Amino acid sequence: MENSYSFCDLHSHILPGMDDGCQTVDESVQVLRSCYEQGIRKICATPHYYPVESVDEFLARRDASAQELHKALEKETMPVPKICLGAEVAYRPGICYQEDLDKLCIGSSQYLLLEMPFHQWGEEVIRTVRGISNVRGITPILAHIERYLPMQEKEVLERLLDQEILVQMNAARLLHFATRGQARRLLINGTVQLLSSDCHNNTSRPQNISQAVAYLQKKGMDAVLEELSRRSRRIFREATGEK
Numbered sequence: 001m002e003n004s005y006s007f008c009d010l011h012s013h014i015l016p017g018m019d020d021g022c023q024t025v026d027e028s029v030q031v032l033r034s035c036y037e038q039g040i041r042k043i044c045a046t047p048h049y050y051p052v053e054s055v056d057e058f059l060a061r062r063d064a065s066a067q068e069l070h071k072a073l074e075k076e077t078m079p080v081p082k083i084c085l086g087a088e089v090a091y092r093p094g095i096c097y098q099e100d101l102d103k104l105c106i107g108s109s110q111y112l113l114l115e116m117p118f119h120q121w122g123e124e125v126i127r128t129v130r131g132i133s134n135v136r137g138i139t140p141i142l143a144h145i146e147r148y149l150p151m152q153e154k155e156v157l158e159r160l161l162d163q164e165i166l167v168q169m170n171a172a173r174l175l176h177f178a179t180r181g182q183a184r185r186l187l188i189n190g191t192v193q194l195l196s197s198d199c200h201n202n203t204s205r206p207q208n209i210s211q212a213v214a215y216l217q218k219k220g221m222d223a224v225l226e227e228l229s230r231r232s233r234r235i236f237r238e239a240t241g242e243k
């Protein structure tokens, strides 16, 4: 099912053998085909980055994986989305001072997809996230915010979200009866500005933006969809330098 909005998917794990996403080149090609069939023409590959390796080691591994995939795609007759390279960077205290942090931004943009710590956030987290934007001039995109909301204090959350950051939600949140009401509210009240798939494969964590779009259309949220889509395209343009 193709959706009628030109969403760029800014969060995915489609590179082969990089993390818990696609494991083989063949699987990556299959997932990319599914993305295209759902109307995704542009996608950011954002494999997990943990500081168990240097940034340069990670980038070398990522580039090798991307090259292997591109080689396979050259033989592909079916269309697939255009790919831009990025990372999903694990938060750690002091990350705002990491010298080569900008190398982990999405493409050539100054947007960094940030995986937040899975505990209650406090002053240090607020300071660090603020440092990424204020000290480094990098705009953090908080990945899948929905995972962290239940454990956060309202006041801390408000102060964090009040900064120069963007907030991303996974499309899956809009597909489950138990979570979609809250997910819709997060879009309507502006807490969330980006909708991505965070797809890992074609089975347990598939591309699902088109289903989320269909649901939001059914709920009459076309203006929100237009804004979400426009923002994703703008970031992709900045990441790739395309007009």
Ligand SMILES: [Fe+2]
Pocket: 011, 012, 013, 088, 143, 198
């Ligand atoms: Fe992810």
